[in-house]
Amino acid sequence: MGWLEAVRREHRKRKRLYALATGITVFAYVGILFGIYTLFWVILDIRLPIGVFEHFISGLIAIGTGLLTVFGPKPVSGKEPPEYIAAKAFRERRDVRADDNHFEDHKP
The missing domain is CATH 1.20.58 (Methane Monooxygenase Hydroxylase; Chain G, domain 1)
Structure with a gap:
């Protein structure tokens, strides 16, 4: 999946x-x-x-x-979790991988 x-x-x-x-x-x-x-x-x-x-x-x-x-x-501590960003990217039809800082910002 x-x-x-x-x-x-x-x-x-x-x-x-x-x-x-x-x-x-x-x-x-x-x-x-x-x-x-x-x-x-x-x-x-x-x-x-x-x-x-x-x-x-x-x-x-x-x-x-x-x-x-x-x-x-609400998103925890004012930051959007990755699934919100992924859903937004899906709505906007853009590739999330193109955002260099995407996964670094949301590491635990």
Whole structure:
């Protein structure tokens, strides 16, 4: 198996992880939102217009996405690991071996 297959497999794993984290975040926010809406509607007998409710949902999704962006997985110590560089090279269709300093920068 070549490095390209390894990069693709890693990318698929990360995409699944991000999709799962986003799904859980959105599900949790929507659940909290329904709980708040139920609190207003059932206990306090205050009915919110559906437009406001939709704004709450979109706002919470935006907050969840922002939190995942800020606190999500990042490259260690600010340096991109080799698989990120290899994936970027694949997207740009260039040869990673042409970069002389590529592997020296990321030795353990």
